[in-house]
Amino acid sequence: MPTDLNSTYGLSPAHSEVVQACAQIAPGEVLDMGCSNGRNALYMGQRGFQVTAVDSNPNAIQMLQAIVAQEKLTNITAQVYDINQASLAADYDFIACTVTLMFLDPARVPTVLRDMQAHTRAGGYNLIVCAMDTEANPCPVNFPFTFGPAELERAYAGWELLKYNEDLGTMHNGARLQFATMLARKPE
Ligand SMILES: C[S@@+](CC[C@H](N)C(=O)[O-])C[C@H]1O[C@@H](n2cnc3c(N)ncnc32)[C@H](O)[C@@H]1O
Numbered sequence: 001m002p003t004d005l006n007s008t009y010g011l012s013p014a015h016s017e018v019v020q021a022c023a024q025i026a027p028g029e030v031l032d033m034g035c036s037n038g039r040n041a042l043y044m045g046q047r048g049f050q051v052t053a054v055d056s057n058p059n060a061i062q063m064l065q066a067i068v069a070q071e072k073l074t075n076i077t078a079q080v081y082d083i084n085q086a087s088l089a090a091d092y093d094f095i096a097c098t099v100t101l102m103f104l105d106p107a108r109v110p111t112v113l114r115d116m117q118a119h120t121r122a123g124g125y126n127l128i129v130c131a132m133d134t135e136a137n138p139c140p141v142n143f144p145f146t147f148g149p150a151e152l153e154r155a156y157a158g159w160e161l162l163k164y165n166e167d168l169g170t171m172h173n174g175a176r177l178q179f180a181t182m183l184a185r186k187p188e
Contacts (some may be wrong), residue, residue, distance in 0.1 A: 005042045009067050013096045014043035021127045021183050022047050024162070028093030030125075031045075033083055033116070034100025037066035038076075045076040049094070054081035084108040086115035093124045099129040102143035113155050123188045128152060132166060132178040140175040152180040159184040171183055 006013055011017075017035050018040045027048035033042045036052035037060045045051045053076060055061055064078040077181060083097075086106045116126055133139035133146035153164055163183040168176050 005046060005067065005071060006039055009042075011037060011039040011042065014131065016126060017098060017129050017181060017183070018043060018096055020095065020163075021094075021125065022049075025094055025125055029090075030094040031088070031090075031092045031119075032097060033095060033097040034103070035064065035078065036060045038067060038078065038166045040096060040098065041076055041078065042067065044096075045073055047061050049075070051076040052086045052090070052092070054079045054083070056080065056082045083112055086111040088115055088119040091119050091121050093121055094127070095120055095125070096127040098129040099131075101128065101147075102145050106145040110155070116157075117156075117186065120186045124185055124186050125162075126156070126182070126184050126186070128180065128184075130180050134166075134178055137168060137176060137178040140171070140177060141168065147180045152182055156182065156184045159186055164181050 022044060030044050030049040030051050032051060032053040035041045035055045038053060041051045041053035041064060058080050061080050068078060069074050086108060104112060119159045120126055131139055131143055131146045134149050137152060139146045161182060161184050165181050166178055168178050171177050
């Protein structure tokens with residue numbers, strides 16, 4: 001059995017939605033947008049994906065690069081990138097963006113989503129998990145960006161929604177927070 005690199009390097013397990021998505025997506029080229037120090041990138045790399053992991057935090061990228069070098073991983077590349085630029089340079093079979101969109105400039109989010117969609121190959125997948133702010137459940141955290149009801153679903157009109165929900169979650173401090181969770185497939 002391969003070593004669990006997440007536990008070797010003291011990282012949390014991969015996001016549960018990444019784990020579930022990987023169970024139904026064949027390994028290919030994946031972009032991990034807002035990878036932090038790499039819990040999802042390492043998991044997907046170990047599942048056989050060719051991973052590009054990006055984050056605007058150079059320290060997080062350096063930490064992931066150190067793990068990649070230490071473990072001689074040839075299928076993970078980590079680089080500093082500001083997602084607000086919405087200027088992806090390559091196409092992917094899968095783009096995962098978990099709990100990251102809420103830190104972006106709200107004015108840039110629609111363009112970021114369009115750029116993700118444009119750089120997903122036909123038949124490829126986007127996974128998004130992002131905080132929401134709704135009348136029923138005002139967001140208890142002052143994130144720069146949150147989705148409104150059905151806003152993410154509308155942004156993916158024409159894609160096949162393999163999973164979509166706006167469920168309530170509980171934060172470590174007990175506060176209730178609504179998340180938009182989506183796994184969508186681009187038409188062939
Ligand atoms: C809560 S962490 C989520 C990390 C990871 N996706 C996960 O599921 O564990 C949010 C990450 O988004 C990154 N981030 C925030 N704004 C960003 C931006 N404009 N461009 C790239 N990364 C950004 C932060 O540096 C941080 O690593």
